[in-house]
Amino acid sequence: MRSDWKGGASLMATGATPARTGDVVADRLRAAQDLCDRGEPLDAVIAALGTAGLTRGQRRRLHAEALAGPLGTRLDTAARRDATRLRQAIDLLRDYLADVDPPVRRRLPVARRLAYYLVEHRDPAELAEGDELSGLVAAAAEPSRRVRRGLAWYADLPVKAPRGLFRLRRADLVPVTEVNDVSWHDGRLRITGHAYLAGLSVRSRRFNRATVVLRGPRGVPPVAARTRRVHCPAVTQGAAEPGCNYDWAGFVAEVRPWSLRWRAALRMIVHGLRRVLRGRPVISDTTTWRADIVIWSRGARATGAVRGPMMGRTERPPGLPVRPGWWVRPAWTSDRALQIVLQPTRAELTSVTAAGDQIELSGVLPGARVTRGRARLGGHRMTADFVPDGEGTRFVLAVPVSALVKERDARRLWIEPKGDPAVPVMMDNATETRVELDRREVTVLRDRRDRAVIAAHRVWPVITAAEWAADGTLTLSGVYPDTEPGHRDLVLRQRAGMAYRVPLTRSGSSFSVRLSPGAMPRFGGTVALASGTWSLSVAGGKGVTAPLRVDHPLLDDLDEGVHEVDGREYRLVATRFDVPVLTAAERTPDDEKGAGGLWSLRRVHYPAERRRELRDATVYISFDGRSYSDNARAVYEERLRRGDDREHIWVVRDGAFVPPDSGTLGLAPGIAPTVVREGSREHYTAMARARHIVTNGMLPQWFRAREDQICVQTWHGSPLKRVGGDQRHLAREPRPPAWYRQAAEVANWDLLVTQSPWATGVLRRAFGYGGDVLESGFPRNDVLVHPDRAALAAAVRHGLGIPPGRRVVLYVPTWRDHDRRNGTVRLDLAEARRALGRDHVLLVRGHAMQAPPSAPGLVVPGPVVRARPGPMGRELPFAMDVTTYPDLADLLLIADVLITDYSSVVYDFVATGRPIVFFGYDLERYRNTRGLYLDLRAEAPGPLLADGADVIEAVRLIDALAGDYTERYERFVRQYAPREDGKAAGRLVDHVFTRAAAATDVR
Secondary structure (H helix, E strand, O other): OOOOOOOOHHHHHOOOOOOOOOOHHHHHHHHHHHHHHOOOOHHHHHHOOOOOOOOHHHHHHHHHHHHHOHHHHHHHHHHHOOHHHHHHHHHHHHHHHOOOOHHHHHOOOHHHHHHHHHHHHOOHHHHHHOOHHHHHHHHHOOOOOEEEEOOEEEEOOOOOOOHHHHEOOOOOOOEEEEEEEEEEEOOEEEEEEEEEEOOOOOOOOOOEEEEEEEEOOOOOOOEEOEEEEEOOHHHHHHOOOOOOOOOOOEEEEEEOHHHHHHHHHHHHHHHHHHHHHOOOOOOOOOEEEEEEEEEEEOOEEEEEEOEOEOOOHHHOOOOEEEEOOEEEEEEEOOOOEEEEEEEEOOOEEEEEEEEOOEEEEEEEEEOOOOOOEEEEEOOEEEEOEEEEEOOEEEEEEEEEHHHHOOOOOOEEEEEEEOOOOOEEOEOOOOOOEEEEEOOEEEEEEEOOOOEEEEEEEEOOOEEEEEEEOOOOOEEEEEEOOOOOOOOEEEEEEEOOOOEEEEEOEEEOOEEEEEEOOOOEEEOOEEEOOOOEEEEEEEEEOOOEEEEOEEOHHHHHHOOOOOEEEOOEEEEEEEEOOOEEEEEEEEOOOHHHOHHHHHHHHHHHHHHHHHOOOOEEEEEEEOHHHOOOOHHHHHHHHHHHHOOOOOEEEEEEOOOOOOOOOOOOOOOOOOOOOEEEEOOOHHHHHHHHHEEEEEEOOOOOOOOOOOOOOEEEEOOOOOOOEOOHHHOHHHHOOOOOHHHHHHHHHHOOOOEEEOOOHHHHHHHHHHHOOOOEEEOOOOHHHHHHHOOOHHHHHHHHHHHHOOOOOOEEEEEEOOOOOOOOOOOEOOOOHHHHHHHHOOOEEEEEOOOOOOOOOEOOOEEOOOOOOOOEEEOOEEEOOOEEEOOOOOOHHHHHHHOOEEEEOOOOHHHHHHHHOOOEEEEOOOHHHHHHHOOEOOOHHHHOOOOEEOOHHHHHHHHHOHHHHHHHHHHHHHHHHHHHOOOOOOOHHHHHHHHHHHHHHHHHHHO
16 A cells, blocks of 8 residues: 655645635735725725726626725715815715726615715715715614615615615615524425515515525526425514514425435436536536525515524534435535535545554445546545445545644545546445544544544544533533543633633543533632633643534534523534534523614613602612622622611623622621613613612713712722823814713713812813712722721632732733734743742733733633642642732732733722832833823832833832832822722712711601
């Protein structure tokens, strides 16, 4: 047996060289979109869309896609900004439109069509100064703005233009589809889902038809599937258009395999005759149909692809054998469109064996007599031996292991008989194989269409069983033949960056793990998984992360149903065929779902509740309901300490926390808070009827304070960087929409709480606030000077797993408006560990509006920060990511040294008297983009450094350096934090709630 890799194994190991698309139009559109994404000027984008060298058809396609895509987006953005930028965009686009054929403009979506009409026909100066374009952009976001005149549908948009421009055309009538199930019933393929035209209600079966049509290759008659509409009110509840009813948008379509088989047979006869005339043998061929849906709804007709499989079982529909060696297989394309494939098994894998440094693959070509040919693995060809045997041919090939282990991608196996088209090797009956090679493995597995796929990679854990308990606990077990010793953790990670670690139990090559999605460990407590999709992987060993996979025999029986725990819904789902993910979501009543539910809450329920009598209740909102923290927490606990048993209501977003009652806080039992889900009916009721509202940020845009309500705005820090109307984009003329939203928000405030007279002046000016101010200091900082702060700090350290005696360095950078997606920690953690030694711990606290912090060696704490073997025994991680720790005040309490940049945390930390190091690596850029209120070079109460190495050295020598800034530190405290004496919460409660209670008693 020999193996010839056409250039050797090294060629395969280099990977395939990305090929140019050869589509000049697509290349130019991609270049223009890249320029847009980078924020380049509009003239540079237009220059990238040059039409030199294009045919008329290519030029039309370029113009159509550019006007509907990047150029239209840029015009929308300019319309929302100042008149100067809009005028520049109008002048540039007017010149561009002069070269665009009229039919191209007519076929654009209606909003784009009208916008470009205004650009061409309105006076540029008047259009830039007016609000016609911005009004069009805002109205175009409402698909329900459609009216029927006669038998045609028109858009109802606030501009003046010829009537024909408003008519909805093919680009506007695109079906919205989703498929819930694709399965076989009594030998027929049943497709279940929903489809509708956005903005056109379908309240009944009348004037509402939908037909699934399968369209095959040229010359093959289409298949009209038997389709009926079904009642599906969940579609209305989840729709994005308020006021539209899609209760009868559901559909069920059935396809008979015979309808496909006779059409494919006719095609094969034609192709067979052509091959015979060319002197070639007749071969069986695959026929593929794409699934379209044709909708007739209230006089409108539209056609679109059937797209959008629900995550899970619908993504991997089973095939059906219709005769020996022939299958009908539903399949999804890369753009999530449904196809139906009638496919013969022309090559089948029968066995896989490991022979020395090669993997030997054997199979058959049924019904074919082949003596010569090749095999192909992905894009790499190799020799294979073909031996005619009976009514078919056996093939054998050997794949070098040394070449496989250098590859990163899984590759499909193909057979290329000489003179015939290549054919994928199927695994209809073959057993999937895993060959272990030290700490790596070679796998020969089937994909979702039963094709053989070969890959080599680090040993992956495979889930062979998944069981949900009645209490919502999920147990996963499987095989993980990793020979390296040591602990392993199951890592659940969300795209936003949040992660949890759960210890894995290993026994030989087996593993098991038990987790409770409703009570995940976090910093010594538990919290429910946030809504969204969580990926699963295993971490440990030498720091390498291995993704989990679901064993293919388990897929048919995997429990992918919804499991409800404490008002939240969880699902374990295999997506992309065998990739397990855990999904979490709040259980929402039907009448609160979708745009329709939101419209009802805001336009009907909330106004009705505002007319009812107030309750003597207080609503607490901390960071939009994301945490039990900050000033709201301090005020709540102070009132419970005083035995205030009036109604306390906490707004909680996405199950982020459970506020403690008085007993849990170690106070007299009997006072329990009410928890309302953010965005729920109860949330609207509480905001409409509670007498007091305590918040540290902007309130919901739908909220309007009543005259007899008291809204206490504690804000979330004295500003160091410019805020509110002092920001450049809000200070310009004419005022942007955000300025008016801020003005409406500030009108709700009855009392503003500040740290100092300086902060009062800044916040009054920045927010245009003219109401009452209480310069009490921040209640959240009382804990920093509390008499029992040592015991409180010990409890926080224990929750983080930090032993006594370790010196805590806390790094708290603020967010960058200009670089929010970059979470790179600018400190060399390895160098910091070497310089500071084993008696230091670095805590990194990223900002909620910045990408999660990332750096080599940065650890996300698990249930307890796990010690790992080190050269001198067991050592704790040096750097820990505490971005998701609920309350920053706890971290300030335990910090011995603070590193920050332009964060307001500096005003809080000075209450401790402990040293601060300022890391201003981008000071000039930040000052020029966002702007600062302080001159840090002259006023910073600690060293201001621009290099990470200097920051580490300053921390190492902080005891000596701190004395150099004593006078400046004291001056800073007197100026910016004069009232942080541990009594701020008491002053606020006395001012607001004690006085209110006394007034009530008098009445």
